[in-house]
Amino acid sequence: MAMHYKDFLRIDHMPHMWCPGCGIGIIVKAMLRAIQTVEWPINDIAVISGIGCTSRAPGYLDMNTLHTTHGRALTFATGIKLMRPDKHVVVISGDGDAAAIGGNHLVHSCRRNIDITLIIVNNNIYGMTGGQCSPTTPLGAKAATSPWGNADPPFDISSLCKGAGATYVARGHVGSGVQLERLIRGGLNHKGFAVIEVLSNCHTQFGRRNKLSDPIELINNIVAKTVNVRQAAKMSREELAGKYPVGLLHQDEEREEYYEAYKKVIQLAEAALKR
Amino acid sequence: MSDHFEARFAAVGGQGILLAGEILAVAAISFEGKYALDSPTYTAQVRGGPTKVDVIIDSERIQFPRTTAIDFMLCLAQRSWNQFAFDLKEDCIVLIDPSLVHEVDERYRIYRLPIIEITKKEMKKMVYTSAVSLGAMAGLTNVLNPESIRKALLQKAPPGTEEPNMKAFKLGLEAIKQLMASG
Amino acid sequence: MPQQQNNGRRVVFWPGNEVIPEAAIAAGCRFFAGYPITPSSEMAHIMSRRLPQVGGVFIQMEDEIAAMGALIGASLTGEKVMTATSGPGFSLKQENIGYASMIEVPCVVVNVMRGGPSTGLPTALGQSDIMQARWGTHGDRPVIALTPSYLDEAYMETIRAFNLAEKFRMPVFVLLDEVIGHLSEKIEIPDPSEYELVERPRPKVPPEQYIPYDSSESDIPPLADYFSGYRFHMTGLNHDKTGFPTTNPAICQAENERMMRKVDAHLSEIEKYEEYLTEDADVGVIAFGSTARAAMVAVNDARERGIKAGLLRPITLWPFPEEAARNLGKRSKGIVVPEANLGQLIYEVQRVAGCTGPVVGVNKVGGVPIYPGEILAKIEELA
Numbered sequence: 124m125a126m127h128y129k130d131f132l133r134i135d136h137m138p139h140m141w142c143p144g145c146g147i148g149i150i151v152k153a154m155l156r157a158i159q160t161v162e163w164p165i166n167d168i169a170v171i172s173g174i175g176c177t178s179r180a181p182g183y184l185d186m187n188t189l190h191t192t193h194g195r196a197l198t199f200a201t202g203i204k205l206m207r208p209d210k211h212v213v214v215i216s217g218d219g220d221a222a223a224i225g226g227n228h229l230v231h232s233c234r235r236n237i238d239i240t241l242i243i244v245n246n247n248i249y250g251m252t253g254g255q256c257s258p259t260t261p262l263g264a265k266a267a268t269s270p271w272g273n274a275d276p277p278f279d280i281s282s283l284c285k286g287a288g289a290t291y292v293a294r295g296h297v298g299s300g301v302q303l304e305r306l307i308r309g310g311l312n313h314k315g316f317a318v319i320e321v322l323s324n325c326h327t328q329f330g331r332r333n334k335l336s337d338p339i340e341l342i343n344n345i346v347a348k349t350v351n352v353r354q355a356a357k358m359s360r361e362e363l364a365g366k367y368p369v370g371l372l373h374q375d376e377e378r379e380e381y382y383e384a385y386k387k388v389i390q391l392a393e394a395a396l397k398r
Numbered sequence: 399m400s401d402h403f404e405a406r407f408a409a410v411g412g413q414g415i416l417l418a419g420e421i422l423a424v425a426a427i428s429f430e431g432k433y434a435l436d437s438p439t440y441t442a443q444v445r446g447g448p449t450k451v452d453v454i455i456d457s458e459r460i461q462f463p464r465t466t467a468i469d470f471m472l473c474l475a476q477r478s479w480n481q482f483a484f485d486l487k488e489d490c491i492v493l494i495d496p497s498l499v500h501e502v503d504e505r506y507r508i509y510r511l512p513i514i515e516i517t518k519k520e521m522k523k524m525v526y527t528s529a530v531s532l533g534a535m536a537g538l539t540n541v542l543n544p545e546s547i548r549k550a551l552l553q554k555a556p557p558g559t560e561e562p563n564m565k566a567f568k569l570g571l572e573a574i575k576q577l578m579a580s581g
Numbered sequence: 582m583p584q585q586q587n588n589g590r591r592v593v594f595w596p597g598n599e600v601i602p603e604a605a606i607a608a609g610c611r612f613f614a615g616y617p618i619t620p621s622s623e624m625a626h627i628m629s630r631r632l633p634q635v636g637g638v639f640i641q642m643e644d645e646i647a648a649m650g651a652l653i654g655a656s657l658t659g660e661k662v663m664t665a666t667s668g669p670g671f672s673l674k675q676e677n678i679g680y681a682s683m684i685e686v687p688c689v690v691v692n693v694m695r696g697g698p699s700t701g702l703p704t705a706l707g708q709s710d711i712m713q714a715r716w717g718t719h720g721d722r723p724v725i726a727l728t729p730s731y732l733d734e735a736y737m738e739t740i741r742a743f744n745l746a747e748k749f750r751m752p753v754f755v756l757l758d759e760v761i762g763h764l765s766e767k768i769e770i771p772d773p774s775e776y777e778l779v780e781r782p783r784p785k786v787p788p789e790q791y792i793p794y795d796s797s798e799s800d801i802p803p804l805a806d807y808f809s810g811y812r813f814h815m816t817g818l819n820h821d822k823t824g825f826p827t828t829n830p831a832i833c834q835a836e837n838e839r840m841m842r843k844v845d846a847h848l849s850e851i852e853k854y855e856e857y858l859t860e861d862a863d864v865g866v867i868a869f870g871s872t873a874r875a876a877m878v879a880v881n882d883a884r885e886r887g888i889k890a891g892l893l894r895p896i897t898l899w900p901f902p903e904e905a906a907r908n909l910g911k912r913s914k915g916i917v918v919p920e921a922n923l924g925q926l927i928y929e930v931q932r933v934a935g936c937t938g939p940v941v942g943v944n945k946v947g948g949v950p951i952y953p954g955e956i957l958a959k960i961e962e963l964a
Contacts, residue, residue: 136825166808167808169807169808171654187813190816202650205638206658210807227647396634428594434766436765
């Protein structure tokens with residue numbers, strides 16, 4: 124199927140505001156290819172974001188788009204999805220947005236298993252606000268607020284989401300747009316809460332402070348830390364230290380989706396009314 | 399404002415006293431065309447703590463929604479008396495169960511009726527305490543026709559409990575009449 | 582609940598916290614997102630039972646902020662939406678309330694006020710969020726806050742809250758206090774034929790011509806429903822008429838001023854108040870919510886004692902009925918402002934009333950109501 128990105132983009136709002144070499148473009152393109160393959164009409168898609176570099180993405184998408192408050196995108200998305208369960212809701216968020224200020228909404232969305240697809244662009248840093256450390260900044264890494272090296276242990280976002288009850292968890296990276304498209308497509312097709320964590324590069328804010336200011340160099344550095352999930356299964360704990368398994372990490376098609384469960388509430392409530 | 403009437407039902411949480419207050423207000427509204435409001439004490443949602451409900455009845459629209467001069471008080475716990483025996487009129491009618499409330503201010507018009515004993519003996523189930531109390535209250539005061547209170551109780555009784563509630567109401571009403579007759 | 586008919590109206594005996602949700606459903610509310618908080622929780626209880634019976638959705642969110650976010654999202658699909666909270670929850674919601682103001686989406690936020698600051702007096706009366714309602718979120722935005730004093734009034738004001746939210750595309754607050762939330766009184770439920778229900782302005786142009794903040798015809802631009810074919814963008818950033826971010830100073834200025842005009846240019850439609858014996862009043866009383874009911878008794882008592890007292894009872898606290906307050910201020914020797922806080926509305930009264938005499942408060946924050954006698958004492962001082 125020929126891919127025409129222009130069919131999905133608000134071209135009149137280009138050029139985008141991201142730095143040259145930023146991974147977000149790779150991720151948005153993978154997302155659009157995935158959307159094309161699942162053949163969702165653009166009128167039926169809402170894309171919601173919070174605050175940060177990643178959260179500017181919806182502005183470039185010719186869909187129902189909402190740029191909300193910091194960390195809260197999932198809450199808005201939940202309200203939209205509950206009133207229009209037959210439509211498609213995608214949230215795109217950064218690591219600080221999703222896992223720090225939005226952490227509570229993240230774990231509770233996983234718990235509910237509401238049919239929303241969440242793409243988390245994890246570039247280990249707060250980019251837009253000036254390079255402060257995030258909940259995924261590695262220990263010892265330099266950031267605007269960790270000039271002596273980061274003392275805060277990082278979250279493993281994918282494990283966190285799996286533990287909190289997400290029924291589709293995948294991790295991709297900007298070094299492979301093909302794999303990423305496949306993982307996002309799996310999330311879009313999944314009935315339930317789907318999280319796709321994408322390891323991405325912020326050479327401007329993270330790289331520059333950590334001797335990785337060239338985007339290619341930083342992307343290569345990220346790719347070198349990844350290991351395919353099937354290969355990871357055969358590796359020891361020691362061998363996996365500092366590595367990020369990528370691929371489909373977890374999928375559960377059995378657990379009931381949130382609105383499906385709520386439909387039963389509606390049936391009981393209506394039955395009580397008739398009595 | 400001559401028919402302005404204020405009642406306070408005080409007990410401990412779980413005795414069904416909030417519902418009794420609502421029944422009294424409903425009796426005034428539904429069966430006598432009056433205005434009524436009730437405001438319960440509102441605390442953390444725990445069982446067993448002192449609780450009360452105030453009911454105000456008037457033939458005109460009630461402005462100030464809180465009690466200032468109480469005409470009738472029912473009290474079923476000493477702790478509740480200690481906490482809630484304020485704003486009572488000098489000639490306030492006070493109905494207590496002497497097995498539960500031992501020390502009261504004797505300047506009020508105190509009526510001692512063994513509500514709990516009557517309920518236990520005749521009704522077997524303590525959930526009817528509030529119906530017995532309402533019957534006694536109906537006999538003690540003339541703010542509403544006892545028949546109105548009885549009908550409101552019938553209306554609010556959970557399905558299947560109408561008959562025992564009516565019985566309990568009548569027990570309370572007769573017991574208080576007897577007490578009043580004996581002076 | 583007693584259900585007798587009176588001139589075709591159903592007579593009920595409900596607490597305030599049941600009146601509001603039932604009125605909301607009558608107004609067309611089909612979504613409620615909430616979080617448990619005293620003394621407003623009963624509204625969530627009722628909505629969780631009732632909404633799924635009328636084709637709506639109730640959700641208990643993970644926190645107050647989330648509830649406000651879900652509310653805005655649901656409203657964007659074209660539904661009427663409500664949440665209920667109390668002081669601390671109202672504080673938590675403020676950022677997203679500002680967001681709703683900025684993207685101009687209709688929603689109703691009920692606040693059953695309690696004592697404060699902080700956890701304060703969770704189960705007791707307070708009227709402590711008067712200024713929070715006006716200024717709680719950062720930046721300037723129009724505010725509508727309704728404060729009913731009676732439960733039949735609360736029913737109609739809740740319906741009006743939805744109508745105003747829809748008509749002006751903005752959050753509307755219903756400020757109750759704990760006394761109004763929990764007291765039950767006789768109310769007659771108005772028949773739907775007795776009131777009008779308002780829907781948000783929707784676009785009349787085809788999708789390709791739709792400009793989300795096009796104010797060429799009205800200061801209140803039409804709002805398309807999500808998924809209706811009108812694809813558009815919204816952001817909490819300052820934006821131009823297309824909905825996309827801008828930092829152009831002239832556009833930012835013009836758009837923010839337009840937002841303010843939604844209320845400022847429609848005061849006669851929004852403002853509501855009751856005047857009681859104010860025509861010849863020597864001493865004015867300005868009170869709202871449950872405190873106004875004590876003030877009513879105090880005014881009557883003062884008149885019995887030969888003091889010409891009069892009551893101005895704002896039903897819209899914001900916008901504050903300035904002209905009515907000014908007229909009362911001009912006529913009277915002094916104004917009493919009783920409120921269950923340490924002095925909030927009194928600032929507004931001092932600002933607008935232009936009273937040459939003293940403007941004094943009667944203020945209580947101990948969780949107990951202000952009694953008529955306490956207001957009467959102040960009236961006597963000023964007479």
